Amino acid sequence: MKRFWAWGALIIGLLYFILPLIGMTNFSLKMRRGVYSFDAYAKVLADTRFQETFTYSVTLALLTILVGVFLVVPTAYWVRLKLPFLRPYVEFVTLLPLVIPAIVVVFGYIRLYNTSSWLPLTGTALGTDVLLVAGYTMLALPYMYRAVDTGLRTIDVTTLTEAAQSLGAGWFTIITRIILPNVLVAVLSGAFLTFAIVIGEFTMAALLNRPAFGPYMQVLGANRAYEPAALAVIAFAITWGCLGLIQLVSRFQKSAQRPV
Amino acid sequence: MSFLTLTHLQKSFGSVKVVHDFNMTIDKGEFVSFLGPSGCGKTTVLRMIAGFEIPTGGTIEIAGKDQTHLRPNQRNIGMVFQAYALFPNMNVFDNVAFGLKVAGKPKNEIESRVKEMLKLIHLEHLADRYPYQMSGGQQQRVALARALAPKPEVLLLDEPLSALDAKIRVSLREEIRQIQRHLGITTVFVTHDQEEALSISDRIVVMNGGKADQIGTAPEIYNRPATRFVANFVGTLNVIEATLVNGATGVVKIGEELVSLPQPVSGKADGQSISVAFRPEAAMVAGPATGPAALTGTVMSSNFLGSVMRTKVDVGGNIISFDIFNHPSALRPKAGETLSLTLQKDGLMVLGD
Structure with missing residues (x-):
């Protein structure tokens, strides 16, 4: 009887998530009257605005990942090695983006870095892009920090650091040649999550008026019927692709650490 | 000629002083070996030599150069850790080559040195293996090769055998000693295992409460312990109460026997009670060949340990432990039997505090 309820709950849950997706995918394939076709997808992919916004968001996502890695890996490493008492505070700070809405943050940015401020970043496209990358880095911080911190927990950071130091290595060598390669799988997990967040992010890009993929999806959704559904399926595929890659690299790590 | 000199070395963590005025010179x-129980400060001294801890006071000199405030990567020291600490992302070759690459050595020099080191530890055939593909003993040998590859001035071994099983521990400690002799490298070995320290060291430092209780060769430490702590910590020790008959000549009365100690007893008046200690091997079952019995007691237990029978005898409330060598016709005492023992006089010692 217990099994029946467990299976029942699972099936209801799966239907709750899958039915809308099936409906949306089905709708996205019905652009041509009476037959299933990929017309909507072809139209979306052929749209130059799709290509521009997608390229822009991918570029910003990669930059965000780079900034995130440079910020988070040394910070998490240093906190674990030298300042373990600060760990709860750092964790709290990294969780703030989950409780502070993006709209609040972006208004703060605009107020601080507008054209009449001491650092007028919003005055140029490049400056606004810098601001957007900073905002994205902050949004991805809870995921990136947790992923890296979990990775650091699987290695003996202190002893590996001391072993490298005794062999003459300085901090840069230790981080780049010992620590980073050993938490690479964790960093990649954080990177894929960051990528998924940045690709779909709307608020910051829209309010900073940048040609990102999120605002493009919103504009398309407001003016077309079938294309937004096709775009949503594409966005889902990208996100799921990222999650699949996380699973793949996690599995790779497990086999690499199998003891003799 | 002193090569590594530790002068008035001190270390405190907050208000807790873990190393008190530690002085020592080690020759090239x-x-x-630094030997002592957990928390005695032996690892802290080692970590100060390595540069992982900054001394609160005192100096560290290697080959006459002050190293006290140099960072670990500025000291030419090799270190082997208890937890192996091989870099998991590198294979054996790259692990051993790491120090040489950091030092910017040419590629061909790195290759020949790594091969030389792997030959030294008999693991040339495992150059492509990753740490997770090797046993603990193999990993620790690679860690030793890695530490030795950049030709350090001093080799530090921080309980390198503790994580290994008993058989590997014995063979690896002999291998370490052989390699150390072959290379002639100044080595400091930290252990809490007395057998390890006694078997491979030129000298042993017995540490207690953050200071060296005794520094000496293995026979000195074992046969002539300077303090009660050293006597108790190193090996098994029997302590019995005796009466001082003549301090100047070192004559004491043990039971009904008058026994001459190897040296005079000072600081005690004749007629006072003193504690006389001896190792298990200084006692033997009394017989025609061993001279008169000094002690008579009741056998409490006799355990077969292979080469010896470890026997415990109750002598007037003092439990005496001694060994009987095993051979087919050896005496096998039974619990409750009365047994007479003879003591070797030169094995007797009066303990200081």
């Missing part, structure tokens, strides 16, 4: 090529 010498193998010195």
